[in-house]
Amino acid sequence: MIKLSTPTAFNFEEILRFLSRNEKESLHIIRNQEVFKVISFENSLILFSISFDSCLQIVIRSEHQNQKIIDFVKNYVCDWFDLEANLHLFYETAKTDEVLASLCQRFYGLRMIGMPDLFESLIWSIIGQQINLNFAYALKERLVHNFGQKIVYADESFYALPTPEKLANLNLEDFQPLQFSRSKAQYILNVSREFAEGNLSQETLKKLPFEEVKEKLVKIKGIGNWTANYSMMKSLKNYDAFPVEDVGLHNAVKTQYGLAAKPTIQELNQMAENWKGWRGYATFYFWHSLLG
DNA sequence: TACCAGGATGTTG
Protein backbone atom coordinates (compact mmCIF):
# COMPACT_ATOMS: atom_id res chain seq x y z
CA MET A 1 0.00 0.00 0.00
CA ILE A 2 1.14 3.53 -0.82
CA LYS A 3 0.54 6.18 1.82
CA LEU A 4 0.04 9.81 0.94
CA SER A 5 -0.15 12.33 3.74
CA THR A 6 -2.79 15.04 3.50
CA PRO A 7 -2.69 18.73 4.45
CA THR A 8 -4.49 20.00 7.56
CA ALA A 9 -7.44 21.36 5.61
CA PHE A 10 -8.57 18.14 3.97
CA ASN A 11 -12.07 16.70 3.91
CA PHE A 12 -12.35 13.25 2.35
CA GLU A 13 -16.10 13.01 3.03
CA GLU A 14 -16.85 16.06 0.91
CA ILE A 15 -14.54 14.73 -1.78
CA LEU A 16 -16.45 11.45 -1.86
CA ARG A 17 -19.71 13.38 -1.96
CA PHE A 18 -18.49 15.30 -4.98
CA LEU A 19 -17.16 12.18 -6.70
CA SER A 20 -20.46 10.34 -6.25
CA ARG A 21 -22.66 13.16 -7.52
CA ASN A 22 -23.81 11.18 -10.55
CA GLU A 23 -24.54 7.47 -10.84
CA LYS A 24 -23.63 7.40 -14.51
CA GLU A 25 -20.04 8.47 -13.87
CA SER A 26 -17.98 6.10 -16.00
CA LEU A 27 -14.39 7.12 -15.25
CA HIS A 28 -14.31 6.14 -11.60
CA ILE A 29 -16.27 3.84 -9.31
CA ILE A 30 -16.83 4.15 -5.58
CA ARG A 31 -17.27 1.04 -3.47
CA ASN A 32 -17.46 1.20 0.29
CA GLN A 33 -15.76 4.60 0.68
CA GLU A 34 -13.03 3.54 -1.72
CA VAL A 35 -12.47 5.20 -5.11
CA PHE A 36 -11.34 3.06 -8.08
CA LYS A 37 -9.90 4.53 -11.25
CA VAL A 38 -8.11 3.41 -14.40
CA ILE A 39 -5.48 5.56 -16.05
CA SER A 40 -3.21 4.80 -18.93
CA PHE A 41 0.54 5.13 -18.55
CA GLU A 42 3.16 4.25 -21.15
CA ASN A 43 0.68 2.26 -23.24
CA SER A 44 -0.62 0.14 -20.39
CA LEU A 45 -3.55 0.50 -18.03
CA ILE A 46 -3.21 1.01 -14.30
CA LEU A 47 -6.12 0.34 -11.96
CA PHE A 48 -5.77 1.78 -8.49
CA SER A 49 -7.95 2.50 -5.49
CA ILE A 50 -7.90 5.27 -2.89
CA SER A 51 -9.26 5.16 0.64
CA PHE A 52 -8.68 7.34 3.66
CA ASP A 53 -7.65 6.49 7.18
CA SER A 54 -5.74 9.41 8.70
CA CYS A 55 -3.91 9.57 5.36
CA LEU A 56 -4.68 8.60 1.78
CA GLN A 57 -4.07 4.93 1.13
CA ILE A 58 -3.50 3.94 -2.45
CA VAL A 59 -3.47 0.36 -3.70
CA ILE A 60 -2.48 -0.52 -7.25
CA ARG A 61 -4.83 -3.30 -8.33
CA SER A 62 -3.49 -4.05 -11.79
CA GLU A 63 -0.74 -6.67 -12.05
CA HIS A 64 2.20 -4.74 -13.38
CA GLN A 65 3.94 -2.58 -10.77
CA ASN A 66 7.22 -0.78 -10.44
CA GLN A 67 8.59 2.39 -8.91
CA LYS A 68 7.80 4.47 -11.98
CA ILE A 69 4.18 3.43 -11.89
CA ILE A 70 3.98 4.10 -8.16
CA ASP A 71 5.38 7.59 -8.60
CA PHE A 72 3.04 8.28 -11.48
CA VAL A 73 -0.01 7.25 -9.46
CA LYS A 74 1.09 9.27 -6.44
CA ASN A 75 1.49 12.35 -8.60
CA TYR A 76 -1.84 11.69 -10.23
CA VAL A 77 -3.69 11.51 -6.92
CA CYS A 78 -1.87 14.57 -5.60
CA ASP A 79 -3.06 16.45 -8.67
CA TRP A 80 -6.56 14.99 -8.70
CA PHE A 81 -7.31 15.93 -5.09
CA ASP A 82 -5.27 19.12 -5.27
CA LEU A 83 -3.23 18.29 -2.18
CA GLU A 84 -0.73 21.08 -2.65
CA ALA A 85 -2.99 24.13 -2.74
CA ASN A 86 -2.87 26.39 0.28
CA LEU A 87 -6.57 26.48 1.07
CA HIS A 88 -6.09 28.99 3.84
CA LEU A 89 -5.20 31.61 1.26
CA PHE A 90 -8.49 30.90 -0.49
CA TYR A 91 -10.39 31.09 2.79
CA GLU A 92 -8.67 34.36 3.60
CA THR A 93 -9.82 35.82 0.27
CA ALA A 94 -13.33 34.46 0.82
CA LYS A 95 -13.70 36.51 4.01
CA THR A 96 -14.53 39.54 1.87
CA ASP A 97 -17.74 37.83 0.79
CA GLU A 98 -20.10 36.57 3.48
CA VAL A 99 -21.88 34.12 1.23
CA LEU A 100 -18.70 32.52 -0.07
CA ALA A 101 -17.23 32.55 3.44
CA SER A 102 -20.15 30.53 4.74
CA LEU A 103 -19.68 27.98 1.94
CA CYS A 104 -16.03 27.70 2.95
CA GLN A 105 -17.09 26.97 6.48
CA ARG A 106 -19.65 24.40 5.35
CA PHE A 107 -17.22 22.60 3.03
CA TYR A 108 -14.03 23.22 5.01
CA GLY A 109 -11.23 21.09 3.60
CA LEU A 110 -12.94 20.39 0.26
CA ARG A 111 -10.28 20.53 -2.42
CA MET A 112 -10.91 21.32 -6.05
CA ILE A 113 -11.30 17.91 -7.59
CA GLY A 114 -9.48 18.29 -10.84
CA MET A 115 -8.77 16.27 -13.94
CA PRO A 116 -5.03 15.67 -14.08
CA ASP A 117 -5.39 14.87 -17.78
CA LEU A 118 -6.10 17.98 -19.87
CA PHE A 119 -7.54 15.88 -22.68
CA GLU A 120 -10.13 14.49 -20.29
CA SER A 121 -11.30 17.90 -19.10
CA LEU A 122 -11.57 19.19 -22.66
CA ILE A 123 -13.60 16.20 -23.84
CA TRP A 124 -15.80 16.32 -20.76
CA SER A 125 -16.49 20.03 -21.02
CA ILE A 126 -17.32 19.78 -24.72
CA ILE A 127 -19.73 16.97 -23.93
CA GLY A 128 -21.28 19.14 -21.23
CA GLN A 129 -21.85 22.15 -23.47
CA GLN A 130 -25.47 23.30 -23.48
CA ILE A 131 -27.08 20.04 -22.30
CA ASN A 132 -28.10 19.03 -18.79
CA LEU A 133 -25.65 17.08 -16.65
CA ASN A 134 -27.57 13.80 -16.69
CA PHE A 135 -27.55 13.72 -20.45
CA ALA A 136 -23.88 14.74 -20.44
CA TYR A 137 -23.00 11.81 -18.18
CA ALA A 138 -24.97 9.48 -20.44
CA LEU A 139 -23.04 10.71 -23.48
CA LYS A 140 -19.71 10.34 -21.71
CA GLU A 141 -20.61 6.83 -20.64
CA ARG A 142 -21.41 5.85 -24.22
CA LEU A 143 -18.15 7.32 -25.47
CA VAL A 144 -16.11 5.58 -22.76
CA HIS A 145 -17.84 2.21 -23.07
CA ASN A 146 -17.61 2.20 -26.86
CA PHE A 147 -14.09 3.48 -27.38
CA GLY A 148 -12.24 3.25 -24.06
CA GLN A 149 -10.07 0.37 -22.88
CA LYS A 150 -11.31 -1.83 -20.08
CA ILE A 151 -9.85 -3.72 -17.13
CA VAL A 152 -11.84 -6.41 -15.31
CA TYR A 153 -11.12 -6.69 -11.61
CA ALA A 154 -13.12 -8.55 -8.95
CA ASP A 155 -15.85 -9.27 -11.52
CA GLU A 156 -16.29 -5.61 -12.30
CA SER A 157 -15.34 -3.62 -15.41
CA PHE A 158 -13.29 -0.44 -15.09
CA TYR A 159 -12.84 1.87 -18.07
CA ALA A 160 -10.23 4.38 -19.11
CA LEU A 161 -10.93 7.44 -21.20
CA PRO A 162 -10.45 6.74 -24.94
CA THR A 163 -7.09 8.01 -26.14
CA PRO A 164 -6.79 11.02 -28.47
CA GLU A 165 -5.50 8.66 -31.18
CA LYS A 166 -8.53 6.40 -30.87
CA LEU A 167 -10.99 9.27 -31.09
CA ALA A 168 -9.03 11.10 -33.78
CA ASN A 169 -9.52 8.14 -36.10
CA LEU A 170 -13.30 8.14 -35.80
CA ASN A 171 -15.69 9.80 -38.21
CA LEU A 172 -18.72 11.97 -37.58
CA GLU A 173 -21.00 9.02 -38.31
CA ASP A 174 -19.45 7.02 -35.47
CA PHE A 175 -20.91 9.49 -32.99
CA GLN A 176 -24.41 9.47 -34.42
CA PRO A 177 -25.62 6.24 -32.77
CA LEU A 178 -24.32 7.61 -29.46
CA GLN A 179 -26.68 10.58 -29.94
CA PHE A 180 -23.99 13.24 -30.07
CA SER A 181 -25.00 16.28 -32.08
CA ARG A 182 -22.93 16.69 -35.22
CA SER A 183 -21.29 19.84 -33.92
CA LYS A 184 -20.41 18.22 -30.60
CA ALA A 185 -18.87 15.27 -32.43
CA GLN A 186 -16.93 17.61 -34.69
CA TYR A 187 -15.56 19.53 -31.68
CA ILE A 188 -14.38 16.29 -30.09
CA LEU A 189 -12.69 15.27 -33.33
CA ASN A 190 -11.00 18.67 -33.54
CA VAL A 191 -9.52 18.42 -30.05
CA SER A 192 -8.57 14.75 -30.42
CA ARG A 193 -6.72 15.46 -33.64
CA GLU A 194 -4.84 18.39 -32.12
CA PHE A 195 -3.62 16.09 -29.36
CA ALA A 196 -2.94 13.12 -31.61
CA GLU A 197 -0.94 15.21 -34.03
CA GLY A 198 1.04 16.75 -31.20
CA ASN A 199 -0.08 20.33 -31.86
CA LEU A 200 -1.47 20.59 -28.36
CA SER A 201 0.04 19.10 -25.24
CA GLN A 202 -0.45 19.59 -21.55
CA GLU A 203 3.31 19.87 -20.98
CA THR A 204 3.63 22.74 -23.44
CA LEU A 205 0.60 24.62 -22.18
CA LYS A 206 1.65 24.31 -18.57
CA LYS A 207 4.69 26.47 -19.25
CA LEU A 208 2.75 29.31 -20.89
CA PRO A 209 1.14 32.29 -19.14
CA PHE A 210 -2.63 32.35 -18.56
CA GLU A 211 -3.68 34.46 -21.54
CA GLU A 212 -1.54 32.55 -24.01
CA VAL A 213 -2.97 29.23 -22.89
CA LYS A 214 -6.48 30.55 -23.28
CA GLU A 215 -5.65 31.96 -26.68
CA LYS A 216 -4.33 28.60 -27.88
CA LEU A 217 -7.35 26.72 -26.55
CA VAL A 218 -9.98 29.11 -27.90
CA LYS A 219 -8.42 28.92 -31.34
CA ILE A 220 -9.69 25.35 -31.64
CA LYS A 221 -13.19 25.22 -33.08
CA GLY A 222 -15.51 24.03 -30.33
CA ILE A 223 -13.60 25.55 -27.43
CA GLY A 224 -15.02 28.85 -26.24
CA ASN A 225 -14.42 30.91 -23.15
CA TRP A 226 -16.35 28.60 -20.84
CA THR A 227 -14.61 25.41 -22.00
CA ALA A 228 -11.15 27.00 -21.90
CA ASN A 229 -11.60 28.31 -18.37
CA TYR A 230 -13.16 25.06 -17.21
CA SER A 231 -10.17 23.06 -18.40
CA MET A 232 -7.69 25.56 -17.08
CA MET A 233 -9.11 25.34 -13.59
CA LYS A 234 -9.59 21.59 -13.64
CA SER A 235 -6.39 20.50 -15.36
CA LEU A 236 -3.86 23.31 -15.28
CA LYS A 237 -4.21 24.53 -11.68
CA ASN A 238 -5.30 28.01 -12.69
CA TYR A 239 -7.25 28.68 -9.51
CA ASP A 240 -8.43 32.01 -10.88
CA ALA A 241 -9.77 30.66 -14.20
CA PHE A 242 -13.40 31.70 -14.23
CA PRO A 243 -16.07 30.02 -16.39
CA VAL A 244 -18.45 32.93 -15.92
CA GLU A 245 -20.93 31.67 -18.54
CA ASP A 246 -21.66 28.54 -16.49
CA VAL A 247 -25.38 27.95 -15.92
CA GLY A 248 -24.76 25.83 -12.84
CA LEU A 249 -22.79 28.67 -11.31
CA HIS A 250 -25.61 31.09 -12.16
CA ASN A 251 -28.14 28.89 -10.39
CA ALA A 252 -25.92 28.36 -7.36
CA VAL A 253 -25.23 32.09 -7.01
CA LYS A 254 -28.93 32.88 -7.32
CA THR A 255 -29.75 30.44 -4.54
CA GLN A 256 -26.87 31.25 -2.20
CA TYR A 257 -27.37 35.02 -2.39
CA GLY A 258 -31.15 34.71 -2.39
CA LEU A 259 -31.50 36.65 -5.66
CA ALA A 260 -34.82 37.01 -7.46
CA ALA A 261 -33.21 36.08 -10.78
CA LYS A 262 -30.02 34.55 -12.08
CA PRO A 263 -27.18 37.07 -12.28
CA THR A 264 -26.12 38.42 -15.67
CA ILE A 265 -22.58 37.81 -16.87
CA GLN A 266 -21.75 41.40 -16.07
CA GLU A 267 -23.18 41.21 -12.55
CA LEU A 268 -21.36 37.96 -11.91
CA ASN A 269 -18.06 39.40 -13.08
CA GLN A 270 -18.64 42.27 -10.69
CA MET A 271 -19.39 39.96 -7.75
CA ALA A 272 -16.37 37.84 -8.54
CA GLU A 273 -14.06 40.80 -8.03
CA ASN A 274 -14.17 39.78 -4.37
CA TRP A 275 -12.85 36.33 -5.23
CA LYS A 276 -9.95 37.53 -7.34
CA GLY A 277 -7.05 35.10 -7.40
CA TRP A 278 -9.42 32.25 -6.51
CA ARG A 279 -12.39 32.63 -8.86
CA GLY A 280 -12.05 29.04 -10.07
CA TYR A 281 -11.99 27.71 -6.54
CA ALA A 282 -14.99 29.86 -5.65
CA THR A 283 -16.82 28.47 -8.68
CA PHE A 284 -16.06 24.96 -7.53
CA TYR A 285 -17.47 25.67 -4.08
CA PHE A 286 -20.64 27.15 -5.60
CA TRP A 287 -21.03 24.07 -7.78
CA HIS A 288 -20.65 21.92 -4.70
CA SER A 289 -23.49 23.82 -3.02
CA LEU A 290 -25.81 22.50 -5.75
CA LEU A 291 -25.50 19.01 -4.27
CA GLY A 292 -27.55 20.22 -1.33
C1' DT B 1 -46.41 22.58 -24.75
C1' DA B 2 -42.63 25.28 -24.46
C1' DC B 3 -38.47 26.04 -22.37
C1' DC B 4 -34.22 25.11 -20.16
C1' DA B 5 -29.92 22.20 -19.57
C1' DG B 6 -22.21 22.95 -16.78
C1' DG B 7 -22.10 26.62 -24.86
C1' DA B 8 -20.27 27.52 -29.34
C1' DT B 9 -20.76 28.81 -33.92
C1' DG B 10 -22.66 30.57 -38.17
C1' DT B 11 -26.04 33.64 -40.02
C1' DT B 12 -28.93 37.62 -40.15
C1' DG B 13 -30.59 42.47 -39.39
Add this chain to the structure above:
DNA sequence: CAACATCATGGT
Protein backbone atom coordinates in the same frame (compact mmCIF):
# COMPACT_ATOMS: atom_id res chain seq x y z
C1' DC C 1 -21.96 44.37 -33.49
C1' DA C 2 -26.13 42.40 -31.21
C1' DA C 3 -29.79 39.19 -31.87
C1' DC C 4 -31.18 34.70 -33.39
C1' DA C 5 -31.22 29.86 -35.05
C1' DT C 6 -29.20 25.48 -34.60
C1' DC C 7 -27.83 21.38 -32.22
C1' DA C 8 -30.15 16.15 -29.81
C1' DT C 9 -32.25 14.78 -25.99
C1' DG C 10 -34.33 14.50 -21.24
C1' DG C 11 -36.61 16.73 -17.70
C1' DT C 12 -40.22 19.77 -15.95
